[in-house]
Amino acid sequence: VFSSLPWTHSQTYGEVNQLGGVFVNGRPLPNAIRLRIVELAQLGIRPCDISRQLRVSHGCVSKILARYNETGSILPGAIGGSKPRVTTPNVVKNIREYKQNDPGIFAWEIRDRLLADGVCDKYNVPSVSSISRILRNKIGNLSQTNQYESGKQAPAQTSLSYNHIYPYSYPNAMSPTGTKMTSPTGVPVTAGHVSISRAWPSAHTVSNILGIRAFMDPAAIAGTDGYAPKMEDWSSVNRAAFPSAHGVNGIDKSTLEGDIKYPQPSSTLSSYVSACAYSPTNQYGVYSGPAGGYVAPGHHHWQPQSPALSHAGSGMGMHAGDIHASMAFKHQAREGDRKPPSPLTKQQHEDLNVHGLSLTSSS
DNA sequence: CACGTTACGGTTGAG
DNA sequence: CTCTCAACCGTAACG
Numbered sequence: 001v002f003s004s005l006p007w008t009h010s011q012t013y014g015e016v017n018q019l020g021g022v023f024v025n026g027r028p029l030p031n032a033i034r035l036r037i038v039e040l041a042q043l044g045i046r047p048c049d050i051s052r053q054l055r056v057s058h059g060c061v062s063k064i065l066a067r068y069n070e071t072g073s074i075l076p077g078a079i080g081g082s083k084p085r086v087t088t089p090n091v092v093k094n095i096r097e098y099k100q101n102d103p104g105i106f107a108w109e110i111r112d113r114l115l116a117d118g119v120c121d122k123y124n125v126p127s128v129s130s131i132s133r134i135l136r137n138k139i140g141n142l143s144q145t146n147q148y149e150s151g152k153q154a155p156a157q158t159s160l161s162y163n164h165i166y167p168y169s170y171p172n173a174m175s176p177t178g179t180k181m182t183s184p185t186g187v188p189v190t191a192g193h194v195s196i197s198r199a200w201p202s203a204h205t206v207s208n209i210l211g212i213r214a215f216m217d218p219a220a221i222a223g224t225d226g227y228a229p230k231m232e233d234w235s236s237v238n239r240a241a242f243p244s245a246h247g248v249n250g251i252d253k254s255t256l257e258g259d260i261k262y263p264q265p266s267s268t269l270s271s272y273v274s275a276c277a278y279s280p281t282n283q284y285g286v287y288s289g290p291a292g293g294y295v296a297p298g299h300h301h302w303q304p305q306s307p308a309l310s311h312a313g314s315g316m317g318m319h320a321g322d323i324h325a326s327m328a329f330k331h332q333a334r335e336g337d338r339k340p341p342s343p344l345t346k347q348q349h350e351d352l353n354v355h356g357l358s359l360t361s362s363s
Numbered sequence: 364c365a366c367g368t369t370a371c372g373g374t375t376g377a378g
Numbered sequence: 379c380t381c382t383c384a385a386c387c388g389t390a391a392c393g
Binding site for chain 3: 015017018023024025026027028029056057059060063076077078079080081082083
Binding site: 025026027047059085 | 364365366367368369372373374375376377378
């Protein structure tokens with residue numbers, strides 16, 4: 001797996017593409033680079049030139065810009081994990097009832113009833129084969145089965161709406177930790193809100209949240225391992241730093257180091273670019289950043305040139321985080337349209353929300 | 364040449 | 379704890 005190709009010397013590992021750029025197979029490009037791609041495009045630089053300057057394959061530049069145009073987010077999609085189950089206890093309960101009331105009912109009929117009765121919607125209704133499996137495994141002889149329903153219901157699911165959207169599972173995820181704690185009101189803060197408030201992007205949002213939480217929550221930090229890591233990808237970048245903290249030692253350091261830098265031609269950029277680094281272990285990491293910091297910005301910061309970077313650039317990689325953070329979204333694009341089922345969705349909608357606030361890109 | 368697409372080899376993480 | 383497997387990734391190459 002990690003065949004490390006030491007690029008230069010330090011730990012950087014990763015591979016070098018035809019353009020001389022460093023990348024880690026299977027992992028998203030650092031947010032700083034993703035951000036840079038978008039920034040350059042907004043400055044009017046052609047994709048082919050961006051590809052050459054940043055040493056990122058044109059296919060990747062194309063993909064990132066397309067996604068940005070579509071969702072307003074520079075962040076990569078959610079990697080790994082499973083989609084939320086559609087066969088929630090509530091659904092199973094209904095299936096059982098249909099079967100009990102009509103033992104000869106066909107799976108497809110059950111499916112239609114789930115839709116007709118509003119138990120499911122077209123996005124989360126179980127497939128006929130899933131229903132057959134449920135009948136076979138969980139409701140074989142109706143009687144015993146389970147206990148579940150009692151306790152849980154599948155509340156959320158109803159919300160279908162987003163579920164699908166976020167494969168990631170945020171809904172839950174976040175809520176648990178961060179949310180709850182945070183919200184004083186008791187009302188759970190949804191990620192969305194948060195994000196909004198802070199103006200982050202969605203997915204990220206989450207992560208941010210996590211990150212943040214981490215922040216505040218020492219415990220979290222403590223468990224380095226635990227860290228919030230999950231946030232995944234984007235996080236890596238974003239999270240900026242949190243260096244110190246835990247530092248988880250190895251990890252961060254590396255990150256910090258960051259420097260991996262890939263050679264960047266253009267001086268200007270380079271600075272911050274370098275910032276990003278892959279974390280060795282990658283992922284995310286560990287560092288969680290100071291969330292607060294960057295966020296704050298007022299906004300417009302994201303202007304291409306200097307701002308963010310500038311300070312960002314400096315030392316540790318983290319800044320990178322800021323940067324993107326700030327711009328994670330584009331001004332916004334259309335909103336309403338897409339959300340549902342489309343593939344990328346996850347963040348999309350979030351983004352959408354976000355956009356509002358985000359900056360306007362125009363310079 | 365520019366760039367949208369996609370096969371490929373890879374990683375992740377909920378279940 | 380380990381295994382599955384779908385979702386995502388970026389590169390390379392095709393058109």
